[in-house]
Amino acid sequence: MTDLLHPAVPHGPGGTPLTLPIYQTSTYELPRSPAAAEIAAAVAPAAFYTRYGSPNAREAETILAKLDGAEAALLVGSGMAAVSAALLSNVRAGTRVVAQTSHYTAALTLLRTVLPSLGVHVDLVPQQDVPAAVGPATDVVYVETPSNPTMTLTDLAAVRAAAPNALLIADNTFATPYNTRPLDLGVDLVVQSATKYLNGHSDVTAGVLTGSAQLIARAWETARVLGPVCHPFEAWLLARGLKTFPLRMARHNANGLAVAAFLQGHPAVRAVHYPGLPEHPQHELAGRQMAGFGGMLSFTLGTEAAAQRVVEATRLAHNAVSLGGTETLITHAASLVFTHQTEQERTASGIDPGMLRMSIGLEEPEDIIADLRQALSV
Ligand SMILES: Cc1ncc(COP(=O)(O)O)c(C=O)c1O
Known part of the structure; x- marks a missing residue:
């Protein structure tokens, strides 16, 4: 029985695989030394426990951070998990959020019901009016450009100029980094449904956040607690989709x-x-x-x-x-x-x-x- 549970798997002949294998495991053998505690305490360790991260997620995150010109990326289990982690990790009771009346439907529900239930003040304004509606009193601006499904744009540089101190979060799912690089226009945190163009084959649900290492670490802590994992096979498919x-x-x-x-x-x-x-x-x-x-x-x-x-x-x-x-x-x-x-x-x-x-x-x-x-x- 023990032998069945601990098979001796021989390494195949030849070199390391060209494609990263799928790390279909929920947990990892850890070093029997103080290094184990360091891994446990790290932000998004790639080989500790799969809710915390995985080599496959790490591979996709590396590509996605590069695509956006970001310091760091966090892969999660859906676009809505990315939107939720981005917002929930940056608000508390009393935070003033300005967002659009035109957003992806579930994001609108988050803004209209979930955030207000936590004591967050959310002001939804017509998309073109966002630059005029933000100012020194705004803590967080959440935008989506082009928005789903009206194809209306938010002028990212104008929003940045109007609220230089606010945290600016943008959903770039429709444009993708191929067409718009929000971080270059002053956005702090980009969210995307990787279910869509990034994966591109209608066979994965995933989401990604990109931004500074500090913002990504904060979002990771929220994701660690709420648990919207992007599983290794999905992350592997996403990394494969990203090649094209x-x-x-x-x-x-x-x-x-x-x-x-x-x-x-x-x-x-x-x-x-x-x-x-x-x-x-x-x-x-x-x-x-x-x-x-x-x-x-x-x-x-x-x-x-x-x-x-x-x-x-x-x-x-x-x-x-x-x-x-x-x-x-x-x-x-x-x-x-x-x-x-x-x-x-x-x-x-x-x-x-x-x-x-x-x-x-x-x-x-x-x-x-x-x-x-x-x-x-x-
Ligand atoms: C603009 C936008 N953001 C976020 C989402 C949510 O993505 P997911 O379905 O992967 O949770 C969608 C889904 O259609 C979307 O269109």
Whole structure:
């Protein structure tokens, strides 16, 4: 029996593996010396206990910190875990937070219900008004640019200039570091759903925070306590997905622009929301803040019924939530993504009942456009 529990595993012939193995273990044999206590006390030890960190998480964090030009990164189990760790590690009763009326739906719930229940003052303002709404009394600013699903931008440099002493946290999920590097524009802490473009294959949920070593250590302590682990296999898949990240993003940018331009010229489409179009009200800001405009867009049709008809008629685009994968997705924003907001809250977030959100994938752009052309003509 003991032999079954302690197999003698021979090392294979040859050198070390080119790809980091998956460390599918919850715990690690520790040195029988005072060094064990040092490992236990360290921030995010890579080989101690998997809730604290893992070699696979460490590998992904190293890549992600480099992508953002950050001192450090923390990998967690979902984008919402990243948003929650970023905010919860930097607020307490009395903290004054300014955020947007337009955010990813679960982030809005965090801002509207969880933080106020802890005594945090949260002021939600229209996205373009954030620079004017912040000032010396603001402790934390939380922004998302472009925001999901309205594709509205927040002027990061303007927010930094208006609140030089506030902690500025930005959700960069839609832009990704390929298109926007928030830390270069004065942001302190970047959060992203790595479920989306960073992994890119619709097969992982993960989240990441990047920033100074001090802010990451603080967020890690919150994650250590709340426990949103990114497990070794997920971290391994993410590190694998990241190998093709720039290639995928270049294609998402090109396809996003092509599909947005097609929709802009279609008579059945009332409005297209894509920062790369000259018609986007913040196109000039997009040109300053973004190197490319990504694969996310939304568009509105006259009515909810017309929007639902398009979803039913698409053949190539999948009717699925999430985004940033290889395949094109189309979703009715109000009913499938922003289900947990009231109608009034959706209106405040700029979500029209006739709005469809698309995540433009890596297919041939003419195939995506042909699918939309036939769906819009039904
Ligand atoms: C902008 C943005 N932030 C955060 C999240 C949350 O990410 P996750 O689903 O990985 O928790 C999402 C999810 O769609 C998102 O779109």
